[in-house]
Amino acid sequence: MASILELIATCTERGKLNKDAPYPPDMRELNGVDELVAQALSDGIDPDEVLNQGLMVGMGRIGEQFSRNEVFVPELLMAARAMSAGMKHLKPHFDSGAAKRKGTFVIGTVAGDLHDIGKNLVRMVMEGGGWEVVDLGVDAGVDKFLAAVELNPGCAVGLSALLTTTMGHMGDIVQAIRDKAPDTKILVGGAPLTQEFCDMIGADSYARDPQLALEYLSSSFV
Amino acid sequence: MQTDPECLTIPFQSLEITRDDIALGMGYADGALPMPFSAQMDTLLAQAERHVRIRAGFRVLPPSSVRIAAAGFFIEDTYFETNRIIARPLRKAETLAFFVATAGQGITAWSKDLFESDDLVQAYLVDALGSEIAERAAERIQKEIAERAETEGCRITNRYSPGYCNWSVAEQHKLFAFLPDNFCSITLTPSALMQPTKSVSGVIGVGANVQKLDYECKICLETHCYRHNIRHM
Incomplete structure (x- = not known):
């Protein structure tokens, strides 16, 4: 079974925002970045790990596909939007200093x-x-x-x-x-x-x- | 051949823009815009009419005022430094037509509203639609000029715009100086950008011995240009 960080990476890459989001069509009804990041933090996973081994891995993958002209701006925007949904959960940790702004x-x-x-x-x-x-x-x-x-x-x-x-x-x-x-x-x-x-x-x-x-x-x- | 400035209003439907036209501009192969973007694009195309005000106009300058140089052209005493890439296909022109075309302010506002409501993909799709409309409107006005030219035994060149083929966008100020104020509801910012944003301006050569190439980028070796790497970023 994939780790939660891998699931976050996959959902970010595919632009799966949350469970209700219809995009991408083959991931309907599945949890998205929103739910998975919340779960990871409540499981005690370090916010920096969620960012670096989850969200950023997913963005890295879609970025590579974009570089190879396999996907285009709409897919990249969906991924960036999913990443933003995850960042909403991480923001309090950055603001408090528990996780560091770069x-x-x-x-x-x-x-x-x-x-x-x-x-x-x-x-x-x-x-x-x-x-x-x-x-x-x-x-x-x-x-x-x-x-x-x-x-x-x-x-x-x-x-x-x-x-x-x-x-x-x-x-x-x-x-x-x-x-x-x-x-x-x-x-x-x-x-x-x-x-x-x-x-x-x-x-x-x-x-x-x-x-x-x-x-x-x-x-x-x- | 010469004409006074003339501005036309163009109905959106008459441009016959399809989702695949816009998808090609975004980088997708023909028919390859995936779901749900293709369905979103169809919905946006159905709504577009009420957000656009498409206008396009031109003025064919008096031949006596036009002189083509090696790396640009003169209109009266004003020198347009286009560089050789553009001056070359214009060199046999007897006169020049300045043109403008716009999708109107509404489409930019529509895209901005979608962006601010966090609907990033639709904001992008509308932005791409706006670019396509402006280009199609410019195509339409180019066709109009071609038809007028034909009645006088003339042909036209491709259209060339400040900002492309190494022609400085700042020269747009000179171009607009030969058109009426607020022509087709388009104005320039101090840094020579057109408002509404989704607008196009440029020059077309007119004469018995000029020719229009099938693919305008053939004349330009500017490999940096986004039209060679089209993604509409």
Whole structure:
């Protein structure tokens, strides 16, 4: 019989929110992330274990499928939503200090770009991964990012863009953050981006999908 | 050929958008949008009419005001720096048409409402629908321009938009300067983004010796572009 952590991982991966949720169709009537996380905590399993060996494993699996074009944004959103349902149970433990927040992550879609689906997905996955997220919204310029970095010392920053012409703004924002807070970890993401572009503008990491963003930051802030 | 600015209202049903059209834009193979997303998309398509206000317009500029350069074009004294990728297919144009198309503000508000009520997938599906509507409306206006051009023995090129093929989105300000204020109810933010969000603008070449390619991305080597890796993130 699968362990409860494995069940949490599977339900997260498949986007099974709770027992009443009709999605996915082949898991009707089964408990979802909501019930399983509550049960795991009442069984005395450490909240960090629930997060790292349950929820994050599931998100990791769906993230890999997304990277391979086996699933697309709707499936990823369902998984992120299921993860959020689990995080509601974990939040009191983070707030009380029983489980530790991993850090603060400032994210925004760069100036000249109004596309926010990808940015919102990353936000959800980062929150699900135990990060405090400061969302600057869309069309965010240098000043907005610098103000957020100043307000949140030690934060990591994520820049998102969809358009090839607005990703050019990323370099200016990276440079401005480097000038002000050189040690800040900066991730970039969005459909037109590549590792080469990330290297060219001096960002720390290119996150092809939300899960890679979470994995990179989680490993960088251990 | 030249025309005054003209704005058309387009009925949603006339665009004949199917769930598979939208699914393709999301990355799914034809007919592969799984349940329950396919059923959700059908429901949203049935509700779409009351959330959209589709308008599209164009202006064919006086030929005497147009001059095509190696890496852009002039309208009167204003230089549009499109780069060579776009300037090349326009080079034989006798004149240019500027166009805009929008799905209207309502569809963005609809998506936002769904997002705020935690219905993330439906919010995303509506967002994808909005993108498809704007593109289809642009297609419709392109067809309108083609038909007008044909009556004068002219053909048209593909349509090219600021923000793509390395044409800076900031140049949208110049383009809008040649259209009436609030044309088709579309405005620009200071950072050159269109409101409503689900809008498209651009240029089309018109002339006896221009041609329209079947697949517009053929002219562009920009492998970073999301249209080469379409997921509509």
